[in-house]
Amino acid sequence: MSAPTIDATTPAPARPASQPVLPPIKWHAPITYAVVAVLGLVVFGLLGPSGETSTFAVSTPRDFIQFTPFSVPSKLTAILLCLAALGLAGVSFYETRRREKAGAWLPITYGFLMVFAFLVWAVAGKDSGLPLTGLLQGSLFLAIPLVFGALAGLLCERSGIINIAIEGQLLGGAFLAAVVATLTSSAYAGLIAAPIAGALVGLLLVLFSIKYVVNQIIVGVVLNVLVIGVTSYLFSTVLKENPDTWNNPPGLPVISIPVLSQIPIIGPVLFRQTALVYIMYVVVILLQVMVFKSRWGLRLRSVGEHPKAADTVGIKVNRTRLRATVLGGAVAGLGGAFFTVAAGLAFGKEMTNGKGYIALAAMILGRWSPKGALAAALLFGFANNLQLQLSIIQTPIPSQIMLMTPYVVTIFAVAGLVGRVRPPAAEGIPYTK
Template structure:
């Protein structure tokens, strides 16, 4: 027997012993069971017997046309509901065995549940559910959340709690609108937006690092400051001469040849503005640099154990200052989506709490760029579904649909997704 085989054989009993000692976690199996029951008791039983649901999967610019898919509502809802019940039973079995399911399980379960919901919501409505529109809207609504979550990842990995993401998004939206209007160029607004976010980040780190003020209090105060300042300037300057200071400017869509014509994913991912393409690049680069570069190692070290970082020659406070300002510029760039990204004029408090949802996405993503990206897309997708279904008519009240992303946010912040551990030195001033 080779040494590798012997090691594997010896490790198997140890893993089984650890599994027996691991506590049974009932939270997720019970949740899956409740959702499967809802699918069977509501989506399947209440779907009109002779109704149909129609889905559109293509656009007119695709390489080839995918015909609309029409399915019988009730039978399809029953099949999806039974599939969800099987997945819930599998989760229960694995929980009893103290074995963990792969990441595929929640993804498949969530996709089937959403599909069952759409089949029921569109049953007998006489309207087509445009899946491409749903996905495009989900990505668009996720853009400021993703930028805000990336800001939170960089700042909090460095040890600075950033509650001021809301203010940074709003400041970026304001300066982008003013600069774009003044120079009649959306691209100028896009360039200006990061400076507004960086300025808010500089105030945050100045009070936090230099004067050791409680970082949560500073973040809340900065949010109130930015809301008050932008509202004052909006009412006194922008509304007086909107043609100069608040005229609409929009970033043009830049479709990528060939890729933008791929059915379903092409219009969603590759027919976007430069702001969305920058978002792709920032997420990818941060995922690489946070965990694979010297800069990322230093950032994580000052957020986890600043004393140890100081002993090896890392300037802790300088690192935190630079990273927090850089993080603020990322959030400011996300704020540009509210104005030049959508071709809208600036409005008071137009960020509408998106900074706090971005903060929840960062926590849900466990301070990981890709995890935060997935969480932000989940929030954007839930909002997009609500918007689309409210236009085609659905048995669900529109107010309930608007509540979906905030309900998910509450569950995420409450730790429903599992125990998460923030950086150890987060929020703790470093005094030499």
Template sequence: MSTETVAVHAEPLEEASSTLKPVNLKFPITYAVMAMVALGVFALFSPAGAVTRFRLGAPTDFIEIPLAEVPAAPTNWVLGAALAALAVLAFVRAYQRKRLGRWHPVLFGVLFVAAFLVWAGADRGAVIPLVTMLTGALALSVPLIFGAMCGLVGERTGVINIAIEGQLLAGAFLAAVAASVFVNAYVGLVAAPIAGALVGALLVVFAVKYQVNQIIVGVVLNVLVIGLTSFLFSTVLTQNSQLWNARQQLPRLPVPVLSEIPIIGPVLFNQTILVYLMYVIVALLYVFLFRSRWGLRVRAVGEHPKAADTVGINVNRTRTINVIFAGAIAGLGGAFFTVGQGLAFGQEMSAGQGFIALAAMILGRWNPLGAMFAALLFGFSTSLGNTLSTIGTPVPSEVLLMLPYIITIFAVAGFVGRVRPPAANGEPYVK
């Protein structure tokens, strides 16, 4: 072969090598740091001979599971070694410029949490109630999931919804009042989405019709709902709480057979109708958003409204309908604070959950399943902190309070990376 031929064949190889993407070590380094924490803290400082006890069920379960006792130090050395192996695998795949499967961060997170629990409960004289902790995690996640679905539908059409907090609070207020007046929690469940939809209607009037800055409108609506509900609470609800603010609770509806499955049965299938509605809404949104004509229109309006308009899609009408619909979803989430838990309405009882739901939506990359798992991450971390504070751990109580946000920071920095919102998000559309 001549030297000219070799040169001709070498040039494309040089161009191909120069276009290789750089090695991204952010994920592997995050895994490595967490693996070192597991080995250097959880395993090394587990008391010698100590055991950690887990309760995997209740005596009333169809199949009673005895207490699980694990030796703390040996278990954490094994878990730490497994985490280190997963971190090494992440480095290998990074240098090969190949992506890891979704199983990798999930498995890594489960093993890391298991190591933390074994260390935190070692030689404490208490039992870690795993099923109770998981049930609490799901309960704490319900309003976050509804709020994240609300923000997702709105932002997929190009409307930023900062008013999720107000929609959750409005849903909680009207659910409590309606359930109290009619002495029926199901009436409150029907009224809650109406309140959320009304707040959503105010959002589209100013943000879509009059093209006011969407973030400013959302903040103002939050202040409006907080002020209005606080005023009505202090003047009307407290004066005659038996009529306007009596406790009403949705009953639990255990699913036959499924609710008897050990561990997951009591957590997933012994819930109220509100939780079952959450399952349905997340599944339907995922299917319709990516597999239906409606979903295609919604995503087109959020990504390129001008192109959507040229093919006959009414952009502002699509935004209006979907933002109001999204507000109804958030209203359902607000019902969990009152009729979902059997509580009377209290001032500002949403306590910033709308903003956490917004963070869960971003963490989930504007995908219903991703947002749901992100909300579950928040709920689990909060439930984990509550559980550990009751059994007594070497972790300071202030750190336990920060735990949901610490876990979220690790998730954003190590497991998610850069996220991209819909291209036309926050931009008003004018023909």
């Protein structure tokens, strides 16, 4: 019996409509989890110091309940933590194979395990130990300018204006806060003045972007250079010549919330801070609600996503962008007060030290949401404070590597997620009727 012949011109049977095309499986995350866990197991565990212990302090003298510092065997603890992280990598492989997305608990738990394994290795054999509460408290404090800067970028870019000028807005806020606080002998007066400087920089940004339709990235870079030049000139000619009159600001006092500030770990970290930290809490919560749960936020996001459609229903696109950018500049200027009145320091040339650009990274990593920006800024603040704390206790890590830590964390964090997030569709695109 001969085989049936197949006509070459006969089309292949069509795929049934009930069988959707599945997207390709992406193995990047589970492979990364597994590789990092194996490296940690080898470096922190198997090659770690034998017979040493790692000591951690938890309580502060003002806590309700006092906990004595605890010690753990360095090598064994690091091995167990890395093995647990490797187990989470296996969970990630399983979830990815089933085309299911693991919850936020997996990366958070994984990160905690790997960071603690690193800390166990870094403080092995150090008698003084590592103050965990101080590490977290300092991380929150150092994240302040990043949080305000990221929120400023969020407000601008949600409306369609790219804000590269965050660095200049932070620096302008730091300068004006120092000068006003010195002249009035009041740190709170400087705190009120700081947003004015940031708002002025934001006003210049939006005017050049809307009225003269200049490339927004170029305008932002030029404004950064302008603010650096103006503040450096005034510092050299005015502030430096008579610092007692112009550049000797008082610092914001630490405000302890009764009862709450005495709770172990949580109290000193969250409720034993300056007024600027408490303002930060309010601003993050307020913007989270306003941007995503209010009529104003809906209009703001519509202008950044589809300005023509927003204009069709009667929303003033350019007016909305102007107001959002000026408000964002004021928020960034408030964050600039961290460098002077919040830290109790005199103003110095370029003292923001690139924090505005890291704030942009925090905004992207936080997916243009206030709570996401807060989480990303806390990550970078933790990396910054970690290198300070480990330098104090003289860990075996070279000081050059420690200074690189915040920036390396920034690069890896953004490189891992920037390709998976989508900015507002009309970002950076001028709108004309």
